[in-house]
Amino acid sequence: MSTPGFSLPRPASAQQSAALPRVDRLGALLTLLGAAGLFLLPFVTFKANRILPGDPRGLAQVLPVWATCGCWATLAAVAAVVLFAVNAPLRLAAALAGIVVTGTALAAAANALTPAHNLIVRVAAGAGFWLLLAALGLLAADAITRMRPGPGTRVLLLAAFLGAVGLTLAQGTFDNVSVMREYAVNAAAFAVAARQHILLSLGSLGAAVIVSLPLGIFCHRVPRLQPGVLSALNIIQTIPSIALFGILMAPLGALAAHVPLAAAVGIRGIGAAPAALALFLYSLLPIVANTVAGLKRVSPATVEAALGMGMTRRQTLMSVELVLALPVVLTGIRIVLVQNIGLVTVAALIGGGGFGTFVFGGIGQAATDLVLLGAIPTVVLAFSAAVLLDALVERLDRVPQ
Amino acid sequence: MPRPATLLRLAALGLLLAFLLVPQRFAPLFAPLAAGGAPPIYDQGNLWMLALSHLATVLAACLGSIVIAVALGILVTRAGGQEFLPLSRAVVSFGQTFPPVAVLALAVPLVGFGEKPTLIALFLYGLLPIFENTVVGLRTCPATVLDAASGMGMSARQKLVSVELPLAMPLILEGIRLSLVINIGTATLGSTVAAKGLGEVIIAGLLSNNTAFVLQGGLATGLMAVLLYDAVAALERRLCRNARID
Structure with missing residues (x-):
């Protein structure tokens, strides 16, 4: 730029x-x-x-x-x-x-x-x-x-910052400040919420990567499919998050009621299942679109050279095209991860857990401290994810050039 | 003879207006989703009025974002404001890592319940795409064009108003389009802090376990976002045609 x-x-x-x-x-x-x-x-x-x-x-x-x-x-x-x-x-x-x-x-x-x-x-x-x-x-x-600073230094700076904050909090320096009071009361719930928040945002991202990468590669190979697939995924993005969470509650509830196996693995109409599914659906577009864009960036001459060297189509894809497209794909993953970490807070509305539980609890009780107890860790998590993935993208982007 | 895409857009607009103005006509469609004799169509408020206040909140917030983001974008690309560029970029992108729910919840103790916290959250969220695109648009004006403008005797102000901004306009509009679409969806969250809008319908559905309400609120909001996206895209194409330089 x-x-x-x-x-x-x-x-x-x-x-x-x-x-x-x-x-x-x-x-x-x-x-x-x-x-x-x-x-x-x-x-x-x-x-x-x-x-x-x-x-x-x-x-x-x-x-x-x-x-x-x-x-x-x-x-x-x-x-x-x-x-x-x-x-x-x-x-x-x-x-x-x-x-x-x-x-x-x-x-x-x-x-x-x-x-x-x-x-x-x-x-x-x-x-x-x-x-x-x-x-x-x-x-x-x-x-x-x-x-x-280079990507490595930025990650080190982030680690130093998180370490210093963690150490100060562990020492009890701020124990008399109201947010930490609120933490002391909710310590057990906080640990559960943190685990759930990270699991939901990473889990839905992982599932989305597994589905989106092949879908993106397929769209790249068959350009006729591209407009259709991308606009379908685009339309999902326009459905507001609370509505998508709510809409998914009904079919998952029905699934749990009629398929004992689904109920046995923990699928319910409310809770984490509709939240994870909604986050998964939102995650598709950025990764598919960036996979397509990343593969497009690989010059046809490079692909031809790889094929000319006797590589099979599959080898070319795995060790040339995908490797060169990786920074762009990772940029998509970064967008999704930061977006998911923010969206998981909304999942608390349908019983999905996570830090949003404290935010909505705080709104309900008009207790700002409780809102902060949910908001601050969410921001720290999103910020750390952004710094880490930005550094990774920069590092990978530098190598091939 | 209008093109099929235009017809599709008109049909979508017609559907949205019909649903908002005479929602009861759609009752048979939603009836299977409302279990146990619950009302199939949202009956605790006027859908048309809710949609209008939803749109008004989004547009007001967006207007604020446009004014501030474009002014800031112009400022940091001028000679005197360059030292603010790296920082303002860092601030605006850090703002994006703030979840909207948190902004809403933290604004409540400061300004109370209702539309105001929603306006603040939407305003902040709308800044990034517009600011980023304004900066890129202004910085990528071809140097030869700028030289030519100076050579014609244009002042810095004239250059900005009649050369740089028109050339950056398509990109700025794209930023506006992005932030509008994101905010139409995000505005539904405002209903958790008692703002009037289509989110109210969704929340009512979540509270009474009525999927019909959730679907109505969600579809109306989604349709509104798609139509707005299209409208700004059409405006963009028009302006691009006028400001084309080859």
């Missing part, structure tokens, strides 16, 4: 102000965002119990003076780096320092506001905390993008 040799002229203002240090405009925007979060919005909200509306508290109201000043000083230093430094690793380090300080401040605020052995009081992260975290996260993301 990028056009080589097409570069835009540098703004005139940059050349004029050579004497003064140039202020990074992105940094200025992020500093404003972070400052607004820190000074204009509540850092935490204090709730006498989990459902009552929160009472907003600023950082200075909660922490001792020295701690508040330390926090502000660190964040001011981060702002200085962001405004005047161009060095990307330095900016990343500043962003990480800011995130650590903000997180520590949240944990300290929660500990300070919670009386000892009180399990009813809730201290939730406020809008100010989230805005500050967003500004720092954007800063880190920008620094990482500017460093242009």
